[in-house]
């Protein structure tokens with residue numbers, strides 16, 4: 001009995017410890033698509049109850065309000081993306097809430113909170129800047145932003161202004177009135193803060209020992225693909241792939257790449273492939289060519305920074321393609337052949353059965369690594385596919401197999 005207790009304690013301690021490291025950061029996510037609307041929501045989970053509750057309440061409210069309104073419009077979209085900065089002293093979270101509908105009415109706003117770890121209080125901008133620097137700061141803002149409409153707001157910044165984001169280098173302020181929003185960025189060298197923002201980013205070595213899989217053009221092949229990650233479940237999926245000695249393709253979101261740097265590295269190291277699934281899951285086919293380009297290119301750069309290579313494949317969000325997307329990129333655009341709807345409220349067994357019903361040589365299977373049930377599903381699926389004689393390959397290897405077959 002004593003041993004069990006001790007073991008349990010050690011386990012809890014271990015979970016606590018690993019909970020602090022960067023690679024184990026958690027995110028919350030909702031991605032839904034039906035006939036009338038598309039929803040993509042991402043938010044950080046800090047493991048500080050007070051913050052998480054506040055963020056999740058806000059998300060829930062926004063989601064419910066959108067659901068109520070969505071019925072009046074066709075083809076409406078809700079997209080919530082975030083930035084999250086934390087160090088020993090504070091947590092700063094900004095949510096950007098974007099909505100659009102078929103009339104092309106686009107709205108975007110940003111809401112931020114900053115939580116001080118020691119005092120367990122939310123901070124205002126005023127709390128971050130020394131009293132003696134305050135007037136200087138206000139004058140700097142006025143120099144940068146001379147729009148008359150915002151003069152009054154700038155003057156009242158000292159009150160309870162909390163709409164700002166932080167990074168290692170910048171402080172950014174978001175101000176809005178009834179007509180527009182303005183964003184002002186300051187280098188932290190310009191504006192000294194009371195609270196120290198330390199540079200703590202570690203750069204890892206380039207990937208050296210990548211696992212290489214042998215492909216066999218005489219055997220039937222299947223490409224398993226995972227969308228909407230990386231998430232806290234991606235590592236579990238990678239473990240299963242490793243154990244089964246197979247590979248897959250992960251269509252990742254650019255805004256999660258930095259947070260899940262270790263996972264991204266593991267995908268490549270384990271011989272699997274990374275594809276591009278946009279920066280923050282906006283409905284790509286409804287954006288301008290310019291915006292689509294930015295969604296794709298930002299993601300390409302993020303991935304290249306970590307893996308050293310640009311992805312080759314793009315999977316457009318919600319599986320929707322148009323000429324603007326085709327014109328915006330040279331990447332190969334890849335959809336899927338089998339959609340088992342693993343994101344729906346169904347058992348892993350059902351997901352597996354839906355795949356097995358349609359399985360055939362050369363097919364691409366759509367899965368999602370942001371659902372716990374998908375982990376179980378692929379655990380069941382891979383042995384069954386092996387039994388049927390399939391090899392599971394990346395999209396690049398699938399192309400290679402087709403080339404080899406043509407040569408023979």
Ligand code: ZN
Pocket residue numbers: 031227228277281317318
């Ligand atoms: Zn998606």
